[in-house]
Amino acid sequence: MSTKANASLDANETQLVAQSKDAANLTGRELSQLVRQLRERRERIKRAMRERARSARRDVKPVSDTGAVAKKEELVAAIDRVSAVIEARNPVNWDGE
Numbered sequence: 645m646s647t648k649a650n651a652s653l654d655a656n657e658t659q660l661v662a663q664s665k666d667a668a669n670l671t672g673r674e675l676s677q678l679v680r681q682l683r684e685r686r687e688r689i690k691r692a693m694r695e696r697a698r699s700a701r702r703d704v705k706p707v708s709d710t711g712a713v714a715k716k717e718e719l720v721a722a723i724d725r726v727s728a729v730i731e732a733r734n735p736v737n738w739d740g741e
Contacts, residue, residue: 652711664722667729686719
């Protein structure tokens with residue numbers, strides 16, 4: 645995890661990211677809950693970034709990077725880790741068999 649993402653993640657997000665690194669030891673239900681929480685956090689950050697950019701355009705002020713980009717990237721990486729574990733446990737059979 646980068647220093648900037650470390651600084652911007654709150655305690656709950658830090659815990660969620662840590663759980664994603666140990667996703668192989670979680671139950672299916674725990675994985676589902678974890679990926680849902682991670683996605684909710686990612687969407688909240690994306691929404692805040694959009695609002696900040698919109699406000700900056702309206703006020704013609706530069707947007708300051710508050711670490712939101714690094715935070716979002718860290719949550720996306722955590723979602724990818726959990727999703728990979730879920731897919732490994734439940735492979736999709738595209739042949740319809």
